[in-house]
Amino acid sequence: MVTIKNALDEGIKLLKEYKAGTESIGFDNYALDANVLLCHILKKDKAYLIAHRDDEIPRDIYNEFLSLIKRRCAGEPVAYIINKKEFWDLTFYVDSRVLIPRPDTEVLVEYIIDNYKDKAVKILDIGTGSGAIAVTLKKHIKNARVFALDVSGEALDVARKNARLCGVEITFFQLDILKEDLPDTYDIIVSNPPYIESRNIPRLIQDVRDFEPEIALDGGEDGLKFYRRIVDVSQTHLKDGGLLAFEVGFNQAEAVLSLMEGFYDKKTLKDLSGISRVVLGKKCPNQGNF
Incomplete structure (x- = not known):
């Protein structure tokens, strides 16, 4: 027995x-x-x-x-074994096609919800993965129009599934942000991009290194490749006064802040461990026109 x-x-x-x-x-x-x-x-x-x-x-x-x-x-991570991960107040389907949502990202989501929940805003999530950020924002900012992109078609399949499961409408599209331009302008551009330095990928714990998609982890030689590109495209695709909001890796906050020329009200937010995990800034007027 x-x-x-x-x-x-x-x-x-x-x-x-x-x-x-x-x-x-x-x-x-x-x-x-x-x-x-x-x-x-x-x-x-x-x-x-x-x-x-x-x-x-x-x-x-x-x-x-x-x-x-x-x-x-x-x-193998538990979330992949059971195909489920809690994020904010929602439950997301996850598998090896997408990065597992982390509690650190909730700091980023919380700030946007608290400051924009009653506003009619147009939001773009770059590198949406499972859709955790985009879906949670749409669920809690009722008047938002939310768009989400990813280079991976497989990741977008997961994100679309999560939007259906959570009962929200989001416009998803496939785009390589490093090579292609954005199609429109937005009030908020948010991203939790790949930020691990390429040389550190082999040193990651086995759970991450062997099971989570490398494309969602590798941020290039210095880990800042995606931040540079997103800041650049935000100059012409973020509306004046619009919010650019990033999650960043350990010890990356100051480096990302320094990339954000042409932005004001720049600041960082800390996670529960006291680590600066979120970088925010608003676009100054006349930094570019779409």
């Missing part, structure tokens, strides 16, 4: 054993991972697991749980 408690104990044990044999795997909350995976299979919440810890589970369910634990031991 295998109970819920037995299954969780075995899952935690396997995760700990695997972690002990490697230094590159990016997890250490074994109980959380095991609980999330078992909840996913049983289609129950954590409260159910606690209340029914001595209940027996079918052998096939137990074996399926162990197969998911093995995938986690191999480094």
Whole structure:
């Protein structure tokens, strides 16, 4: 007989054993991972697991749980295993075609919602990936018209799916921002672009390096390639007084601020760890005309 408690104990044990044999795997909350995976299979919440810890589970369910634990031991992120990630107050579908939404990005989204929720604004999300930023902004800024682009057609398929799941209308289009021009002007341009320096990609934890799409991570030689280009196109495609809002990597805030010539009210916002993760600025008049 295998109970819920037995299954969780075995899952935690396997995760700990695997972690002990490697230094590159990016997890250490074994109980959380095991609980999330078992909840996913049983289609129950954590409260159910606690209340029914001595209940027996079918052998096939137990074996399926162990197969998911093995995938986690191999480094695959939990979000990809269960095809789900919470972001802000929404649940997003995710798979290996897109970067997994991070809590850090909520700082960026929160600022825009707090300052524009009652305004009729036209928003462009560059490098939308899963659509987490675009979908969340549209969900909470009712009068916004939201547009979102990505170079990856596969990522756009995921983003469109998330827009449908969350019940919002967004205009998605495929475009290589490094090579192509934007089609219109906007009140807000927002982006969480690739910002890892190319030489650091092999040094990323296994969860990220081996499973998340490199195209969504690699920011070029100095990690600033996309910021330079987006600042440049914003000169002609952001309306006067319009907001340019970036998420940035660790220790990149000052470098990105220095790129934003022709912008005023420039500032940074910190995440819960006290790290500057968001860079903001408004476009000065006469910096370019579309």
